[in-house]
Amino acid sequence: MVGQGVLRECLLDPGVECVNIVGRTASRVQHPKLKEVIHQDLLDFSSLEGELSGFDACFFCLGVSSVGMTESDYQRVTYGITMAAAQTLSRLNQEMTFIYVSGAGTDSSEQERSMWARAKGKTENALLRLHFKAAYMFRPGIIEPPHGAKSKTASVRVIYSLTEPVLPLLGRIFPSYTSPVNRSDAACSK
DSSP states (O other): OHHHHHHHHHHHOTTOOOEEEEESSOOOOBOTTEEEEEOSOTTOOGGGGGGSOSOSEEEEOOOOOOTTOOHHHHHIIIIIIHHHHHHHHHHHOTTOEEEEEOOTTOOTTSOOSSHHHHHHHHHHHHHHHSOOSEEEEEOOSEEOOOTTOOOSSHHHHHHHHHHGGGHHHHHHHOTTTEEOOOOOSSOOBO
C-alpha cells in the first residue's frame, strides 16, 4: 500500500527521470518513466546488478504485518529481504539516498518485547551502517490509503475498511500518529 503511493508520486513528479521497481508480481501500472523487473528471489539480487546501478535514490517500502508470523519468518522478510536489497544497492550506488519505510513504535535498542519492533530496529540500525550517501528511516503510524490503494494483507484491509470514515478525524486529532499520502489530481493508469 505504501509502495503504491510512493510509486504514484514518483511518476507524477517532473523531477524524477525514471523509476525502476523490483517485485515478485507485476504492478499493472503503465507509465513512460517506469521500468518493472519481476524477480522471485528477494533474498538474492546478484542476477539483477546490471538493472540496479546508476540510481540516486531508493524508496524501500516492502513490509508485512507480523500478525500470525513466527519471529524467524518476520525477520526473514523485514530484515533479510531489506538487507539483501540494501547491501547490493549500497555497493552499486554509493551516492544513493536510501529511504526505508519502517513503523511507529520501532525500537532502535532492539530490546523491545514486541518482535516486530525489535526486527524493525535491527533493520534500521543495519541500514544506517551501510555506505549510502544518506539513509532515512520513516516511522509512520496509521497511513491513509492513497487513491484506493489496498493492502495485500487481509486483516489490514479489514481494519482500514472499518476505520476509513474516521481516518481524517484521527489525522486532525493525532497528527503525529497518522500519515496522509499526497493526493494529486493527476492519475497514473493501471
